[in-house]
Amino acid sequence: MSATLSQNMLLAVPLAPLVGAVVAGLFGKQVGRRGAHTVTILGVLISLIISALTLKSVIQDGARFNQTVYEWMVLGGLKMEVGFMIDGLSAMMMCVVTFVSLMVHIYTIGYMEEDPGYQRFFSYISLFTFSMLMLVMSNNMLQLFFGWEAVGLVSYLLIGFWYTKPTAIFANMKAFLVNRVGDFGFILGIGLLVAYGGSLNYTETFAKANELAAIKFPGQDWMMLTVACICLFIGAMGKSAQFPLHVWLPDSMEGPTPISALIHAATMVTAGIFMVSRFSPLFELSDTALNFVLVIGAITALFMGFLGIIQNDIKRVVAYSTLSQLGYMTVALGASAYSVAVFHLMTHAFFKALLFLGAGSVIIGMHHDQDIRNMGGLWKYMRITWFTSLLGSLALIGTPFFSGFYSKDSIIEAVAASHLPAASFAYFAVVAGVFVTAFYSFRMYFLVFHGKENFRHKPFPGEHDHHDDHGHGHDHDHTPHESKWVVTAPLLLLAIPSVVIGYLTIGPMLHGDFFKDAIFINHELHHAMRELGEEFHGPVAMVLHSVKTLPLWLAIAGVLTAYVFYMVAPQIPAWFARVFRPVITVLENKYYMDWFNENVLARGARLLGTGLWKGGDQGLIDGVLINGSARTVGGIAGLVRLIQTGHLYWYALVMILGVVGLMTWQLWPYMGPQFKAVFGL
Numbered sequence: 259m260s261a262t263l264s265q266n267m268l269l270a271v272p273l274a275p276l277v278g279a280v281v282a283g284l285f286g287k288q289v290g291r292r293g294a295h296t297v298t299i300l301g302v303l304i305s306l307i308i309s310a311l312t313l314k315s316v317i318q319d320g321a322r323f324n325q326t327v328y329e330w331m332v333l334g335g336l337k338m339e340v341g342f343m344i345d346g347l348s349a350m351m352m353c354v355v356t357f358v359s360l361m362v363h364i365y366t367i368g369y370m371e372e373d374p375g376y377q378r379f380f381s382y383i384s385l386f387t388f389s390m391l392m393l394v395m396s397n398n399m400l401q402l403f404f405g406w407e408a409v410g411l412v413s414y415l416l417i418g419f420w421y422t423k424p425t426a427i428f429a430n431m432k433a434f435l436v437n438r439v440g441d442f443g444f445i446l447g448i449g450l451l452v453a454y455g456g457s458l459n460y461t462e463t464f465a466k467a468n469e470l471a472a473i474k475f476p477g478q479d480w481m482m483l484t485v486a487c488i489c490l491f492i493g494a495m496g497k498s499a500q501f502p503l504h505v506w507l508p509d510s511m512e513g514p515t516p517i518s519a520l521i522h523a524a525t526m527v528t529a530g531i532f533m534v535s536r537f538s539p540l541f542e543l544s545d546t547a548l549n550f551v552l553v554i555g556a557i558t559a560l561f562m563g564f565l566g567i568i569q570n571d572i573k574r575v576v577a578y579s580t581l582s583q584l585g586y587m588t589v590a591l592g593a594s595a596y597s598v599a600v601f602h603l604m605t606h607a608f609f610k611a612l613l614f615l616g617a618g619s620v621i622i623g624m625h626h627d628q629d630i631r632n633m634g635g636l637w638k639y640m641r642i643t644w645f646t647s648l649l650g651s652l653a654l655i656g657t658p659f660f661s662g663f664y665s666k667d668s669i670i671e672a673v674a675a676s677h678l679p680a681a682s683f684a685y686f687a688v689v690a691g692v693f694v695t696a697f698y699s700f701r702m703y704f705l706v707f708h709g710k711e712n713f714r715h716k717p718f719p720g721e722h723d724h725h726d727d728h729g730h731g732h733d734h735d736h737t738p739h740e741s742k743w744v745v746t747a748p749l750l751l752l753a754i755p756s757v758v759i760g761y762l763t764i765g766p767m768l769h770g771d772f773f774k775d776a777i778f779i780n781h782e783l784h785h786a787m788r789e790l791g792e793e794f795h796g797p798v799a800m801v802l803h804s805v806k807t808l809p810l811w812l813a814i815a816g817v818l819t820a821y822v823f824y825m826v827a828p829q830i831p832a833w834f835a836r837v838f839r840p841v842i843t844v845l846e847n848k849y850y851m852d853w854f855n856e857n858v859l860a861r862g863a864r865l866l867g868t869g870l871w872k873g874g875d876q877g878l879i880d881g882v883l884i885n886g887s888a889r890t891v892g893g894i895a896g897l898v899r900l901i902q903t904g905h906l907y908w909y910a911l912v913m914i915l916g917v918v919g920l921m922t923w924q925l926w927p928y929m930g931p932q933f934k935a936v937f938g939l
Contacts, residue, residue, distance in 0.1 A: 262321040263312065268342050269327065271308050271352060272391040274301040275359075279385035286377030294377040298384040299363045305391065306356035313349040317772070324397050324461060335456060343397035343460060347600065347776035350767075351394040351532060354607050355525050359387040361748035362520040365615050368744035369516055369622065379419060383520060386412040390525045394532060398458045399448045402533070406444065406497065409526045410437050416517040417510045426512040433506035440496015440503050447489030451540075454482060464539040464778075471543040487540055487547035491554075494530025498584050501558045505851050507581060508565075511573040515618030518573060519611040522580055528603045531587045535596040539778040545678060548592050548784075552673075552680040555588025556687035561849070563694035567701065568845045570718075571628045572617045575702045579654065580610055582691060586669050589684050594784035595672035596777045601760075601767050602665035609653035609662055609756035612749060616647035619745050620706060623738040629718045630702055635711040639738040644707045646749040651703050653756045655696040655813045658801040661760030666692070667800065668768060668790065670809055675786040692809045696816025704824045713738060761797045769794050 278301030282294040289297065315321035323344040330338045342348075362383060370379055389412055393405025418430030454473055455463045463470075473482040494500065499507040507522055521527070534541060534551070541547055559582050566578035583606050590599035621628055623640050637644035653662040670692075673685045740746065766772045769791045781788050794800065804810045823831045835842055847853065901912070
């Protein structure tokens with residue numbers, strides 16, 4: 259253990275939010291609202307300070323920590339324990355999680371101030387922070403799985419926080435079930451690695467990577483490691499919302515906006531990206547698994563972006579943007595550019611949390627109306643929200659010098675340098691996705707902050723609109739207003755890294771030794787990162803080079819197209835909606851994935867369950883094995899009862915007949931031939 263990293267200090271990082279969650283959750287009535295948010299914010303602040311000091315030690319002093327903190331049990335040679343692995347990857351994730359969580363905690367004071375579940379909400383988000391920190395700090399697969407399931411459980415509680423709202427209950431159950439599908443693959447992957455590697459510890463498993471790569475899957479020609487990596491990635495597909503396990507994330511917008519920023523932008527959905535990066539020593543040994551990752555990420559990046567174009571709910575636009583950006587990160591993983599994926603994870607965490615919280619501020623200002631068609635011209639009434647949302651949008655589309663530019667362009671260049679078979683399709687998807695991202699991002703920006711003030715005479719009345727007492731349906735005139743400082747302060751603080759963090763960190767994170775012992779790449783087989791390093795000459799040179807590349811001009815074209823369509827000539831999108839109605843219908847129905855899940859998978863499962871219940875349980879088990887055996891015994895008993903008369907002469911006759919039968923059976927071998935001869939048989 260490095261002398262600069264104290265085990266007790268590291269323990270305080272996850273335990274401080276846990277203490278806050280316990281106090282706010284169990285003693286919420288006693289401490290009150292102020293006490294609940296004070297103790298949880300203090301806990302997360304302590305975690306952030308220690309995480310920042312840890313990151314500083316990792317960068318400046320090369321400090322590392324990889325030890326067991328608590329040994330739970332030993333089964334044979336298998337150790338089940340709690341331990342921490344602190345290196346560049348985990349230290350960076352600790353800072354991202356705690357910083358975004360702190361911003362969300364502060365923001366929640368204003369957003370949830372009138373909610374009766376105020377203390378419960380603070381308990382949940384603090385408990386979520388604890389779970390995510392246990393996940394990213396783990397040094398073994400058991401603790402990883404605990405954190406993995408814990409964030410899923412708390413997200414279920416947060417999505418269904420308004421438990422009297424039917425859509426919220428449906429959404430949290432949907433998220434829970436879809437994630438169980440992914441988690442089934444995840445635990446199979448862990449099981450294969452433990453079965454053949456004999457250890458739950460990362461370091462011990464990675465040390466046996468070459469041995470594991472030589473093992474064939476029983477009864478098949480497949481590499482066992484390929485099967486294990488694909489199973490692990492199926493877990494990531496559920497948690498990080500990759501096609502086709504993406505369907506839960508848009509519906510999860512039914513929860514309060516702060517959790518959209520915390521869970522579905524910066525932390526939980528990036529757990530899969532973190533996990534694959536951590537397991538890079540194994541994924542590097544299977545090109546089949548990397549191609550699979552590449553294809554899934556490319557499909558998600560492009561086709562989820564298309565869905566963002568037709569959304570009218572402000573939170574759902576940002577949600578589909580999150581899906582698309584997660585696809586970009588996954589594509590980088592498939593191209594063996596793990597550090598680029600994690601770099602985009604970090605930059606995306608800041609600007610996407612900013613956009614979600616900005617959307618929440620707009621919702622507050624619009625009196626909880628979320629339809630962007632009812633907005634317009636809000637920049638005059640909500641200056642801070644407008645300005646920070648503009649910065650977040652510019653970062654999202656990859657504007658030069660903004661954080662998203664460095665990470666997104668690096669992903670595109672890494673895919674272009676990859677020689678995997680799936681790289682061509684992935685390159686097309688991520689390049690086309692640049693235009694799509696710019697278009698839907700600035701479609702939302704222009705409709706919300708510029709143009710006609712539609713909130714004065716709402717063309718699409720929302721569910722929260724109030725009507726007059728006479729039932730005429732006339733909506734009250736609500737003038738938007740800027741949010742309180744507890745809402746706008748986190749926006750300003752998140753806007754700073756959204757602009758500068760990419761410029762400041764691209765050198766050490768991608769082309770330095772920041773991830774030197776956290777991420778492993780076989781540069782002989784997968785040389786995308788080596789080629790990126792050869793072409794990198796600094797963040798300014800990267801911007802100058804982008805002027806000659808296609809992605810920058812596609813982003814500009816996307817912004818200009820959105821401006822023309824929604825500010826200059828709104829009849830153009832109306833024309834497209836009429837002419838391409840079948841395509842719009844497919845997009846509005848989200849490629850019919852929900853229909854397929856509900857009418858094919860769910861209904862098929864119900865039919866199968868009914869068949870197993872009626873045919874298997876009721877028919878075979880109850881009808882044949884249980885009731886059938888009882889009826890057989892009863893029938894035999896009924897026949898036996900006929901000869902159980904209770905009369906002595908009857909029993910004597912039976913005994914005589916029995917003796918005669920027994921003697922005949924015993925003597926037949928000797929008397930049989932004579933008997934047959936006498937009677938001519």
